[in-house]
Amino acid sequence: MKPMITISRIVAFSSLLCIPLLSHAGAYIFSSGTSPDVITHPSNYTGTGGVLTVSVCIAPTSESIAEMTVSVENAIATWNQLEPTTGNLIFGASNDIPSGEIDFESTLAHELGHCVGLAHPNLATESGLGEPDRNYTKADEGPNNMFDLGIGGDGVRGSQDDIRGDDINLHWFRTIDNNPFVMTGTVDTSTYSRSLLDLPAGSSFAANADRTVSTLFGVSNTEAVMQQGQGLDEDQRQLGHDDVATLRLGMAGVDETEGTADDYTLNLVYGGVASGCDITVQVTGTSFAFCSVGGAGVSGDHLRITSATAQFGTAAQFNWYFNPNPSQQEIIFEDGFEI
Amino acid sequence: MLYKHLFVLCCFVVVPLSAAQAESLRYEKIFNQVTAKDNRLILSVDENGSVALHRPLFMTRSGDYQWQLDAQALNTLWSLMDQQSLAQVDQALLNRNLAQLKQTVLVSTSNTDISYFEWVANASTEMHSLEVEGLEAWAGIFKDQSDLQILQRIEQDLWQWINLQLQQEGVQ
Numbered sequence: 001m002k003p004m005i006t007i008s009r010i011v012a013f014s015s016l017l018c019i020p021l022l023s024h025a026g027a028y029i030f031s032s033g034t035s036p037d038v039i040t041h042p043s044n045y046t047g048t049g050g051v052l053t054v055s056v057c058i059a060p061t062s063e064s065i066a067e068m069t070v071s072v073e074n075a076i077a078t079w080n081q082l083e084p085t086t087g088n089l090i091f092g093a094s095n096d097i098p099s100g101e102i103d104f105e106s107t108l109a110h111e112l113g114h115c116v117g118l119a120h121p122n123l124a125t126e127s128g129l130g131e132p133d134r135n136y137t138k139a140d141e142g143p144n145n146m147f148d149l150g151i152g153g154d155g156v157r158g159s160q161d162d163i164r165g166d167d168i169n170l171h172w173f174r175t176i177d178n179n180p181f182v183m184t185g186t187v188d189t190s191t192y193s194r195s196l197l198d199l200p201a202g203s204s205f206a207a208n209a210d211r212t213v214s215t216l217f218g219v220s221n222t223e224a225v226m227q228q229g230q231g232l233d234e235d236q237r238q239l240g241h242d243d244v245a246t247l248r249l250g251m252a253g254v255d256e257t258e259g260t261a262d263d264y265t266l267n268l269v270y271g272g273v274a275s276g277c278d279i280t281v282q283v284t285g286t287s288f289a290f291c292s293v294g295g296a297g298v299s300g301d302h303l304r305i306t307s308a309t310a311q312f313g314t315a316a317q318f319n320w321y322f323n324p325n326p327s328q329q330e331i332i333f334e335d336g337f338e339i
Numbered sequence: 340m341l342y343k344h345l346f347v348l349c350c351f352v353v354v355p356l357s358a359a360q361a362e363s364l365r366y367e368k369i370f371n372q373v374t375a376k377d378n379r380l381i382l383s384v385d386e387n388g389s390v391a392l393h394r395p396l397f398m399t400r401s402g403d404y405q406w407q408l409d410a411q412a413l414n415t416l417w418s419l420m421d422q423q424s425l426a427q428v429d430q431a432l433l434n435r436n437l438a439q440l441k442q443t444v445l446v447s448t449s450n451t452d453i454s455y456f457e458w459v460a461n462a463s464t465e466m467h468s469l470e471v472e473g474l475e476a477w478a479g480i481f482k483d484q485s486d487l488q489i490l491q492r493i494e495q496d497l498w499q500w501i502n503l504q505l506q507q508e509g510v511q
Contacts, residue, residue, distance in 0.1 A: 029447050100396050102373070114449045125371040125451040125472075228451075229374040232397050286498050287475045288370040290450030303445070311450075311476075317498070319397050 025172035025192050025245035026121035026138075026180075026208070026226055029114065030295055030303050033140025033168045036194060039250050040117035040295065041304040042266055043278035047254050052264040054116065057277030064283040064315045065273055067322040071105035072281055074237065074327040075112050076268040082248070084183050084241040089211060089221040095235035101321040106225075106236040107289045107312065108281070113226045114291035115279045115308035116266065118246050121171050121180070121208040122158060123147065124228035132157055134228070137208040142166035158210040160203040169196055172249055173206040180209035180224065180242040181217045186259075187245050188252035209242035230289070237323075254299045279308040283320075288313050362386055362417055365457040366497055372451060373397055382501060386459070388413045392501065400510050419496040421489070422460055428486045430469055437471075440481050450476035454494055 031038040042054050056076055058065055097103050123129055123136045133149055135157040141147050148165025151157055160178045173180070175191060175198045185191065196205065207213055209224035224242040253262030271277045294307040312320070363386050369379040373395075381393040388408035394401045408416065450473035457468040471477070471490060478484070478491035 030445065100401075102397050111449065120449075228372060230372055231374045285475050286368065286494060287450055287452045287473075288372050290372075290448055290452075290473070290476050292448040292450070292476045292480060293446065295445040295447070309479075315399075316502075317398055319399055319401075 025174070025187065025249040026224060026242050027119040027170045027172070027246070028250070029117050029119045029293060029305075031119065031170050033142065033170075035301065036140065036168055036170055037301040039256070039302050040119075041250050041264075041298060041302060042116040043305045043308065045264060045298060045304045047262055047298050047302070049253060049260070049262045049264050051267050053267045053269055054279060055269050055271040055277040056112070056279045056281065057271040057274045059280050059282035059284075060273050060275060062273075062282035062284060064320070064322065067315065067320075068104060068108075068281070068283060070326050071108055071323050073270055074105055074323060075108045076270050077327055078109055078237060078239060079112055079116070079247075079266065080268050082244050082266075083239065084244040085238045086181060086214075086219045086222045086240070088225070088236055088238040088240055089223055090235035091221075092233055095233070096323070096325070097233050097235060097321045099233050101319040102230055102232055103235055103237070103323070104312065104320045105323045106234065107230050108310065109225050109237055109239070110230065111289055111291040111310040111312075112268075112279070113243060115293060115305065115310055116247065116268075117250065117293075117303075117305050118226050118243070119170075120226055120228045121224055121242060121246075122210060122227055135208075135210050135212065136162060136164070137206050138170045139164060140168035140170060142168050152204065154216060156212050156216060158208045159213045159216055160199075160205065160207040162205040164205045167205075169194055169206050171206040171208055172246065173199070174245070176200060178203040178207050179217055180207055180245075181214055181219050181222060181240070183241040183245045183248075187248040188258040189249075189256040190258075192245065192249055209240050254302045278305075279310060281310045281312075283312045283314055285311060285313060286317065287311065288318065362413075362461050363459045364416070364420060365455075366494075367453075367455040368494075369453040369455070370395070370397075371453065372449075382497065384408070384413075384416060390504075392504075400505055404505070404510070406504070406508070416500060417461070419493065419500055420458060421493055421496075422458070424489045425456070425458070425469070425493065426460065426467070428469055428489060433469070433471070433486045436484060436486065437477060437481075440484060446480055448473050448476035448480070450474075454490065456490070456493070 028038055028040040030040050045052055121138055123134050137158050143166050148167050150163025152161030154161050172192045172194050175193050178200050211223040214222040224240040226243050251264050252258040255262055289312045291310040293305050295303045296306045298304050364384045366382045367379050377395045383391045390406050392404040453472050454474040455470045459466050478487040
């Protein structure tokens with residue numbers, strides 16, 4: 001017998017505060033307090049230089065295949081192009097995302113970053129901290145087993161004057177100026193470091209590319225794609241300098257020196273709807289979005305991704321906005337032909 | 340867009356539970372990666388079958404819902420909760436097992452959604468609770484970890500139950 005149900009539906013206005021999260025290069029998956037110098041490379045990197053091809057497929061069992069295809073192709077092109085930008089946060093009427101919806105392409109760009117080895121440059125939710133302390137730069141708690149969170153004189157979490165006690169920095173920074181919103185010249189360990197001893201004068205900790213930190217460097221509406229947190233009605237499809245620098249630091253190879261034989265360039269290729277790719281993208285389940293990866297050693301502190309699955313909650317449950325517009329960027333398909 | 344709707348349907352049946360069947364449930368899924376102030380799905384069911392559901396704005400069919408279950412529907416829900424299996428899951432042991440598993444293989448996930456289960460068992464006043472971060476991801480990685488699989492299955496069943504309830508009442 002069908003139960004008789006009374007429903008009173010109350011749909012209330014939700015005051016959406018897209019709470020702002022309070023290049024450089026950022027941080028890598030698998031780095032930790034005991035292994036702070038780990039650099040994680042994308043799939044298939046074995047220490048040999050050249051073009052590193054990583055295939056990206058949509059799982060045949062995925063939902064929303066037709067809707068998501070353009071976003072997948074666009075996000076692949078974004079990571080292939082590695083073009084750092086400022087002003088990559090586009091809100092409200094300035095973007096094509098309807099109010100109350102979440103941009104699938106922006107979320108995918110973030111998760112693809114995880115799938116190729118990048119971690120959050122901020123402490124994020126994995127720290128166990130609440131907002132806004134998650135905005136502090138990624139670090140290990142250090143010997144006192146607690147995060148030391150001194151905001152410093154500028155009152156901005158994640159900035160260069162933060163006082164972090166014995167926290168072990170895990171965020172690679174540009175040594176000349178500790179500025180995560182620029183990237184010029186060589187990107188390797190001659191110009192980037194994780195050691196706080198290499199900070200420039202005036203800095204007490206590595207600055208991360210959080211949008212509130214950006215204002216201290218004279219840029220606005222700018223944030224690393226890898227910064228944790230996706231807002232509603234927010235386009236963040238383009239990479240920041242921190243995102244690009246993190247990947248380029250890895251691309252300098254196991255000798256961590258740009259311009260040598262072990263350097264590689266990342267080439268994500270779209271494999272269509274198929275199984276067996278290096279990165280599988282699927283829309284399914286009840287979680288918002290994540291990438292799960294496996295890893296293996298390459299050499300010393302260098303690891304590589306061995307498997308990656310990026311999963312996004314179903315469109316039946318989440319108000320995804322699927323961008324229908326192909327970007328103008330070059331997209332290489334697995335058969336080698338461009339569109 | 341600001342809007343409020345209040346629909347009250349007549350002809351409901353309420354069958355109060357006996358004192359011996361003191362069961363209640365609270366389930367939450369916290370979507371930590373969404374920066375909206377309201378970022379959690381909340382389902383609560385009390386011992387009388389009163390249901391309250393909150394879906395945040397970024398979810399389909401967002402809003403707050405309240406409805407009443409009769410005894411049969413309530414029993415169906417409790418069976419989904421699989422309380423016998425749930426009662427066997429110990430939070431501390433689950434945490435230790437998960438931590439140990441993470442040490443054995445080089446894996447990582449960016450899933451920071453938190454699944455929270457809180458219930459009062461049948462004929463009891465003791466409240467139990469379980470919480471797992473990244474449940475869906477870790478259950479997918481550690482397929483032989485029985486506690487994770489139990490919780491994952493219950494979570495999936497709850498989501499399906501919610502969908503069915505909303506569909507039955509024509510909520511699009």
